[in-house]
Amino acid sequence: MKTPKKGVNTICAHVGELKDKEFKGAVSPLYMSTSYEFEDVEVKRYPRYFNTPNQEALGKKLAALENTEAAMIFGSGMAAISTALMSFLQAGDHVVFQQTLYGGTYNFAVTQLEKYGISFSFTNGWGIPDFEKEIKPNTKVIFIETPSNPLLTVTDLKGIAQLAKSRGLLTMIDNTFASPINQNPGNFGIDVVLHSATKYMGGHSDICAGVVATSNENMEKIFQTAICFGGSLSDYTVWLLERSIKTMGxxxxxxxxxxxxxxxxxxxxxxxxxxxxxxxxxxxxxxxxxxxxxxxxxxxxxxxxxxxxxxxxxxxxxxxxxxxxxxxxxxxxxxxxxxxxxxxxxxxxxxxxxxxxxxxxxxxxxxxxxxxxxxxxxxxxxxxxxxxx
CATH class of the missing domain: 3.90.1150.10 (Aspartate Aminotransferase, domain 1)
Incomplete structure (x- = not known):
């Protein structure tokens, strides 16, 4: 029998928590080591490989919140966004960006992408025809943000997903303003969900972090780029973020x-x-x-x-x-x-x-x-x- 999906506050409080097997504490223990054994172990752990115990555990919680197969924690929202984009784009490719977009993402597009031979377009609006108009033969990714920063425009998630799939394109969304509590884009067919975890996940103005949530297949591609860019997060901050997410709902x-x-x-x-x-x-x-x-x-x-x-x-x-x-x-x-x-x-x-x-x-x-x-x-x-x- 299929296990019923847990409620959002139960996920926030319990999914992905690490068990304190030695002292039976109520909260996840913190593993601060940056050096782990490599002989006779199932996983060769290293912080830059996003696979320390605290990193892995929090990834499970975030994937459960966004209803995706996998999730990865980064050092900032822009680290997550830039790594995700560069995982699916190469010289000669084109990406369509929503017009109403966070300034940091906009700045990354206009100052960095052309260095790598990647072209881009911004839509004139946020309706489906606005995106369709900008698709070119070499387009690979559609990037949206909804609700948008700062004017709270709303983009049709299902419509964008259907448009992209009909053209064989990958979709990405900055879901920061909504948080996983208010919106789960993966349920509407969006491929890659991005967050500045500095915001609602951290929730106390004292953590800087980012999140990517997606399928296992997409995550493998993102992982290969991420270990080169090095945008991992310290385990102490990962632990603090896991603590903060418990009350996010x-x-x-x-x-x-x-x-x-x-x-x-x-x-x-x-x-x-x-x-x-x-x-x-x-x-x-x-x-x-x-x-x-x-x-x-x-x-x-x-x-x-x-x-x-x-x-x-x-x-x-x-x-x-x-x-x-x-x-x-x-x-x-x-x-x-x-x-x-x-x-x-x-x-x-x-x-x-x-x-x-x-x-x-x-x-x-x-x-x-x-x-x-x-x-x-x-x-x-x-x-x-x-x-x-």
């Missing part, structure tokens, strides 16, 4: 709830021009998001009215932290033009709709009422500083 659920309440508040505020959150019915991709997401996520973006200075708004916040990165238990805001998408040219940011007035908001686990009060007092402080015309 309940953290993300609270962040989802906070983001929905905050999006509804901001959408009716007289001081806000636009709100971008797929959980809102006014979001153009709301129905699509409902069909492929388990929750709408803890991320949103919004634009203050032009008369409210964004930099001054950041300075007046008392509870919400103006800070880099996202997905911690504390709520943070940032300006994408100054941080996550600063490496993009102003023209390219404009094409994506990323304005200087845009604020990316990562909801933590605080009470929403306290966060709303902080936003209101900050806006009022900025307004009081303005000199009447």
């Amino acid at each position: 309940i953290r993300v659920k609270a962040q989802n709830e906070n983001a929905m309440k905050m999006a509804k508040y901001l959408s009716v505020s007289d001081d806000v021009e636009n709100v971008y959150y797929p959980g809102l019915e006014i979001h153009p991709d709301h129905d699509l998001a409902k069909s492929q997401m388990n929750g709408f996520g803890g991320m949103l973006s919004f634009e203050l009215h032009s008369g409210i200075d964004v930099s001054q708004f950041f300075k007046q916040l008392k509870l919400i932290k103006p800070s880099m990165s996202l997905a911690g238990i504390e709520s943070t805001v940032l300006s994408p033009t100054k941080t996550s998408h600063a490496l993009m040219s102003p023209g390219d940011r404009e094409k994506q709709g990323i304005k200087d007035s845009l604020i990316r908001f990562s909801l933590g686990i605080e009470e929403t009422e306290d966060l709303i009060q902080d936003i209101e007092q900050a806006i009022n402080q900025v307004k009081s500083m303005q000199v009447p015309a």
